[in-house]
Structure formats: C-alpha cells, structure tokens
Amino acid sequence: MTYETFKKAVLNRLSEDIPDPKQISIQSVCKNNGTYLDGLVILENDVNIAPTIYLNYYYEYYRNEDSFPAAYERLMEHYRENRTDEHIDVRFFTDFERTRPRIVLKLVHYEKNRKLLKEVPHIQFLDLAIVFYCYFPIDPKTGNATILIRNSHLDLWNQTAQTLYPLAMENSRRLLEPQLHNMNSLLKDILPDSGYPTVVVPDDPLYPMYVLTNRQNMFGAACLLYDNLIRSYAEQFQTDFYLFPSSIHEIILVPAIKNDRIQDFSEMVQEVNETQVSAEEFLSDHAYYYSREEDKICY
DSSP states (O other): OOHHHHHHHHHHHHHHHSOSSEEEEEEEEEOGGGOEEEEEEEEETTOOOOOOEEHHHHHHHHHHHTOHHHHHHHHHHHHHHHOOOOOOOGGGGGOHHHHGGGEEEEEEETGGGHHHHTTSOEEEETTEEEEEEEEEEEETTTEEEEEEOOHHHHHHHTOOHHHHHHHHHHHHHHHSOEEEEEHHHHHHHHSOOOSSOOOOOOOOSSSOOEEEEETTOSSGGGGGGSTTHHHHHHHHHTSEEEEEEEETTEEEEEEESSSOOHHHHHHHHHHHHHHHSOGGGOOOSOOEEEETTTTEEEO
C-alpha cells in the first residue's frame, strides 16, 4: 500500500467509525526546522480543538508491521486517549490585552527555520531564534494547545517582537516553570522496569549531568533564556556550565572548570543529533558555554 492509498484508507474508515456531526481533514503542517508532516484533525460535534495526528508516523508503523488494521487501531487509540470536549473561543485572539497573559517563548534553530522566520516575529540568540506562541493548558490527559504568533498578529495588536519579549519571559516563568533534574534520577523515573539492568550515566564527580526543561516537558529549551536562571544554578553549584542542546524540549547542563572542550562537545552533540534526535525536534549542533565571570552564554 502506497502512502497516498494509506491516507485514503484511513479517511474511509474514519468516515464510517466517527459519528456525525464531524469534520475530518488532512493538512500539510510545517513543523520545526522546515519539516512537513500530514496532520489529521478530527472534530466531533461543536468542538473546535483536537489533537493533530501525524499520519507519516502511522504509515511507518504500517510498513513495519504490514498490517493496516493494526496501524489504524493504534491511530484510533491515540485519538481516543487525547480527544477533548473543550471549546476555545479564539475570537479573544484579536484582543491583545486578553491574549498577552498567554504569550510565551520557544527556541528554534535560526538557519533551518529561515523560511518560517520571515512570517513570524523573532529575536536572534546565538545560532538560534526566539519565537512566540500562545499557550492554552487544556487538561493533564489531553495536553496543551498552542498557536504560533505571526507577523499578522503583531500588525493587528500594534506590537513588535521587542515588546513581546519581556511579557513572554514573565509568562513563561509563570506558566512553564523550569525544572532541573539529575540525569540518573530522571532516567530511573522514566525508564520502565524491564527486568534488565538500568542504563545510567556514570556518577562522574567531575562531569555530573543535569537536564533542564519545564514542568510540561514542552519546548523546555527556552528555559535557557529565563532571567538569571543559569546564573542561579552556577552560583548554587559554584561552577561554570557546558550546555548541550538535547532538543527543543530540554538542555543538558554539565559543570565545567574552564571552556577548553567546546569543540569536542559540539562534535558529540552533532553525532547525537544525527542518530537520536528527530528532524522536527532538532535544536542545534553547537555546545554552549556559560561563564559565571562574564554572566554570558557563548559558543
């Protein structure tokens, strides 16, 4: 079955399985780093928000399992677990005063998002770009909804990227609270009990590792920007830090004595990105360095 045939088969089954009234559509979605995926959206009754289900992943599952029923049931299971009865009145988005408490930050790679950055307000930071989105917490089961802020929104609000930045910083710290985890403790919490020995990072006293993200584990690399956050960790641990961009969702902190291994660590980050990080979650191939003396991040 080709991919196009697979998409048609999914739509045919959904038209039979989802009761009316409904709206079912597939749209090409530009994800991070210029990655395009086919997003399936199922709207039942008067609900106007729904999880976006990326069919590309389910087609790969179908190819591996050679079973359309298994791939379709996996897709439906995801939909049933994440569907919501919520309704968001998006008309408030035209009112900046009502929107401003929800505007938060996200970090993306600058060069890989050049096309997108022509359409959205942004501020360059190192080899990255700070962009803005509107954050809607829904519920723990369904997750969160987001709307990327575009230049057309700024025109409507009579705002600029520079005026959005301080309020987005304040909102991000309030709505997306930073969390710092010891790498070993984090792995013990998230890895299932398989009966096999747990793989952990060695407790090297010279190079312990910490994972910086937010409470939602969503776009948590932006915690790197939070006012005085990295400095507070550096003062607490009495050390500078190497900063590894694990993905758009988290940053890895490694205590450092001096900035003498940045090239080695950048090569390591690049290798991990090539083998472990999906294209849409890639953040950067550079390792960064935070200096307490200069209170500055560089690469």
